[in-house]
Structures are given as structure tokens and as C-alpha cells.
Amino acid sequence: MEMATTVCLGRVLTTPPLAAAVRCAAGKRTSSTSSTKNRRNTADTVDKRKRKSKRTEPTWQCASGCGACCKLAKGPAFPSPEDIFSDDPDNLQLYKSLIGPDGWCIHYESDTRRCSIYNERPVFCRVEQEVFEKLYGIKSWRFNQEACTACIDTIKAVYGSGTQELKNFKQLTRGR
Ligand code: SF4
Ligand code: SF4
Numbered sequence: 001m002e003m004a005t006t007v008c009l010g011r012v013l014t015t016p017p018l019a020a021a022v023r024c025a026a027g028k029r030t031s032s033t034s035s036t037k038n039r040r041n042t043a044d045t046v047d048k049r050k051r052k053s054k055r056t057e058p059t060w061q062c063a064s065g066c067g068a069c070c071k072l073a074k075g076p077a078f079p080s081p082e083d084i085f086s087d088d089p090d091n092l093q094l095y096k097s098l099i100g101p102d103g104w105c106i107h108y109e110s111d112t113r114r115c116s117i118y119n120e121r122p123v124f125c126r127v128e129q130e131v132f133e134k135l136y137g138i139k140s141w142r143f144n145q146e147a148c149t150a151c152i153d154t155i156k157a158v159y160g161s162g163t164q165e166l167k168n169f170k171q172l173t174r175g176r
Helices: 008-014 025-032 035-054 089-098 128-137 140-157 164-173
Strands: none
Touching: 128 140, 140 164
């Protein structure tokens, strides 16, 4: 039996396009300062950018012992199944049929935090680049960031911030 890996659908569908807003704080500070300070601030900014460029993006992995995304009824902060699958009636029906009375998937084994039908799990449970592109229009180059963000939001919603589950996930996936 394998680890449950349902994609955190709510977050994926509500994640805005990644914004590449770069704010040059040093530049804003320099308007009333000397040229020496201007140069120092510019150098600081370049150094910060170099340090930042050396960091790689997080690489998505499912954290063992998590299972947060198998709670299918996530509450009002997440889109409803009707919102998620507004133009996909087959997956809407399938998704709704999996929701148990406690909000967790009927195939989720809470004692082991694993999926009992892992090899046959629905396509929307699969955290894969091809699935993200097909179902959500997420391009491959955005996959890791989007999947990691989705997991973090889902883990926070299900287990809470500051939990061991969240720490485990961040430790496993963080970029260096
Ligand atoms: S929320 Fe993310 S880390 Fe947790 S079980 Fe789902 S895919 Fe794995
Ligand atoms: S089928 Fe259910 S238990 Fe299995 S991965 Fe999907 S949501 Fe989780």
C-alpha cells in the first residue's frame, strides 16, 4: 500500500498566476541620499539578487504520514466540488461519491494515513505534471511551486500551522 497523494484541488484552482514582482527597496530609499549611499544600496540589491538566484525552487514530494489532501470536504475556505469540476461532470460525480460522513475520503485509512486504492486512485488524486496541466492548466515549469503551495495550504487547513506535518513537508521539499 502506498502513501495517499490526493492533489490539494482547492488551492490549485484558486492560486493566482505566480507574480514575478520584484521590489527594489534600495532604489526607493535612495531618492534623498548621497551618491555613495546610492552605490552601496545598489550593490546590496545586486548581492541579494545573486543570493536569491542561487536558491532552487522547492521540489514537490509527498510527505510520508501526512494524508491531509484526502480530507475531501475541506470547508468554506476551499472551492466546492461543483466549483472544482464545473465543466467535468464525471469527475464531479466521482469526487462527491468519495466523500465520507466525516469529510474524509472513504478510501483513506486513518490509522495508517494511506490510500487503500492507491494504484487505482482517481486521476485528480495524482500529483503529476501531466495531470496538473490537463486538469488545471498548470504548466510544467510551475508544477513544483504550485504543488508545494497546494500541500502547505491543505496541511495548514487540515492539521493547522506549526504542526509536525507541516514541518515535515517543508523540510522534505524546501529549495536550497
Ligand atoms: S497534502 Fe501533500 S504531502 Fe500531504 S498527503 Fe497530500 S500530497 Fe502528500
Ligand atoms: S482515493 Fe481517496 S484515499 Fe486515495 S488518494 Fe484519493 S482521496 Fe486519498
